Amino acid sequence: MIGTRPTLWFALGFGAVCLGGAAASKAQITVEGKVVNSKGGAVGGVDVAIYVVGNKDAVDSQKSDPNTGEYHFRKLKLSGAFDIMYTHSTYETATVSRLADQDNQHVSKVIYLKGEKKPLTALQEQFLSARRLIFLANALESKDDRKMFVSRFADGIFEAPSRNISEMSSDKLSERMNFFLETEQKQIKALRDATLQ
Amino acid sequence: MPPTSGKHLYYWKEILTVIAWLIALVATYFVRREEAEFVGWFGAIVLLVVYVSITLIMRDVKRNTRSQEILSRPGDSLEEKTKSIEELKKITRRSPVVLIIVVVVALLSLAALVYRPTYRRLARHVPNKVDFESIEYFDPSRDKILVEKFPPLEAISAYLTSEGKGEGKNTKLVWGAMTAFSHPTPDFRVSISLSDQTELSIYAFREHSSEGRLLYESVPVSYARQGFIDFTLLPCDSEDQLFFLGRLSMRDPLEKFPTNLKGVFAVSISEVQR
Numbered sequence: 230m231i232g233t234r235p236t237l238w239f240a241l242g243f244g245a246v247c248l249g250g251a252a253a254s255k256a257q258i259t260v261e262g263k264v265v266n267s268k269g270g271a272v273g274g275v276d277v278a279i280y281v282v283g284n285k286d287a288v289d290s291q292k293s294d295p296n297t298g299e300y301h302f303r304k305l306k307l308s309g310a311f312d313i314m315y316t317h318s319t320y321e322t323a324t325v326s327r328l329a330d331q332d333n334q335h336v337s338k339v340i341y342l343k344g345e346k347k348p349l350t351a352l353q354e355q356f357l358s359a360r361r362l363i364f365l366a367n368a369l370e371s372k373d374d375r376k377m378f379v380s381r382f383a384d385g386i387f388e389a390p391s392r393n394i395s396e397m398s399s400d401k402l403s404e405r406m407n408f409f410l411e412t413e414q415k416q417i418k419a420l421r422d423a424t425l426q
Numbered sequence: 427m428p429p430t431s432g433k434h435l436y437y438w439k440e441i442l443t444v445i446a447w448l449i450a451l452v453a454t455y456f457v458r459r460e461e462a463e464f465v466g467w468f469g470a471i472v473l474l475v476v477y478v479s480i481t482l483i484m485r486d487v488k489r490n491t492r493s494q495e496i497l498s499r500p501g502d503s504l505e506e507k508t509k510s511i512e513e514l515k516k517i518t519r520r521s522p523v524v525l526i527i528v529v530v531v532a533l534l535s536l537a538a539l540v541y542r543p544t545y546r547r548l549a550r551h552v553p554n555k556v557d558f559e560s561i562e563y564f565d566p567s568r569d570k571i572l573v574e575k576f577p578p579l580e581a582i583s584a585y586l587t588s589e590g591k592g593e594g595k596n597t598k599l600v601w602g603a604m605t606a607f608s609h610p611t612p613d614f615r616v617s618i619s620l621s622d623q624t625e626l627s628i629y630a631f632r633e634h635s636s637e638g639r640l641l642y643e644s645v646p647v648s649y650a651r652q653g654f655i656d657f658t659l660l661p662c663d664s665e666d667q668l669f670f671l672g673r674l675s676m677r678d679p680l681e682k683f684p685t686n687l688k689g690v691f692a693v694s695i696s697e698v699q700r
Contacts, residue, residue, distance in 0.1 A: 273593050274589050275592075292593075295593050295595075318628075318629065343647055344647070344649055344656065
């Protein structure tokens with residue numbers, strides 16, 4: 230019993246040093262990029278926000294530059310992998326998910342006008358963004374927080390589930406692809422409704 | 427006619443049915459008051475008419491049987507037989523009246539049930555014209571009543587203003603309401619055309635009245651067509667109204683904001699392509 234005490238103290242001390250070291254080594258990173266529209270033009274005034282799963286509010290947010298569409302977050306200290314959310318009243322909300330919190334990131338994003346026809350890959354990505362938002366909302370404990378989180382992005386991204394796939398796609402749709410996207414649309418609708426209940 | 431065996435069970439079943447109906451009605455009153463009131467009054471009137479009709483029919487059947495007995499018995503006096511014939515004549519005259527009342531009540535009940543869905547189906551069409559009831563610059567301090575009526579307007583106006591500042595533009599908020607629909611409508615598209623000099627970003631809503639409460643529902647907006655903003659409306663009821671809050675900016679920063687907004691924006695409608 231006497232012999233085990235120094236070993237225990239050593240183990241506790243070593244653990245504390247390791248934890249302290251890990252906290253101290255938490256990197257400060259830079260996240261920057263540009264927001265462009267489907268024609269490649271810079272989009273200014275877009276709200277670019279950094280979210281970490283489980284938080285109802287953004288860790289940080291800023292507007293993209295009115296002339297260049299660029300954004301820069303410097304010295305960001307994040308507690309885990311993060312998402313970037315792009316919101317604007319005339320554009321559909323878009324997300325980029327699970328970026329590493331240990332490295333600097335350069336993310337340039339194409340966003341589409343509300344109701345604008347887009348390629349199938351972009352359409353599927355819009356659905357993924359909607360799913361991601363629903364997921365982030367579900368990570369919140371309080372029902373009111375979940376509702377508020379979803380309603381913050383209600384206009385725009387969640388309009389997609391109620392439109393015809395053919396109305397949204399600029400590509401020709403095969404029957405198989407139409408079925409796939411319609412199924413995805415129905416699932417998002419059900420997930421959103423379940424989140425709000 | 428109640429059965430001769432299990433008579434108690436028969437009457438208890440009748441009593442329990444009425445009690446269950448009353449409990450359901452009272453419970454409904456607290457959840458869907460308008461429907462409960464209608465069902466209550468309608469049910470009470472139908473029950474009264476049915477009760478009176480059945481009582482009259484039963485009485486006539488009894489009198490009919492008694493008259494037949496008197497007429498078929500050879501010993502009865504002529505006076506009694508004449509009375510019975512008169513009674514039969516009365517019954518013959520009254521029966522069609524009772525029958526007509528019962529049929530009329532049945533038809534009215536049926537009409538009351540199918541009236542609303544039938545009206546909605548037959549009267550539903552795309553309106554010939556939709557126009558602005560009002561469109562003017564929005565001032566949160568002046569238009570407090572609007573914000574009190576629909577509190578999210580405050581957050582939306584703050585968001586639109588901050589976004590406009592982020593774009594580095596001169597902006598003004600615009601509040602617009604379309605004329606309420608005079609009949610039910612199917613899904614259709616309302617478009618606002620913009621002049622080349624203006625840019626408009628909006629959030630649109632539908633005001634719908636249900637059980638005495640006003641409900642607001644977000645309406646999808648599309649900026650896909652250059653020079654237009656399109657709203658796709660889902661089926662609406664009569665008296666539903668479309669309104670929006672938007673941010674107006676001028677493409678040329680030196681250009682002055684228009685004073686008469688009705689002269690700048692025009693509304694048109696189109697059917698949704700299927």
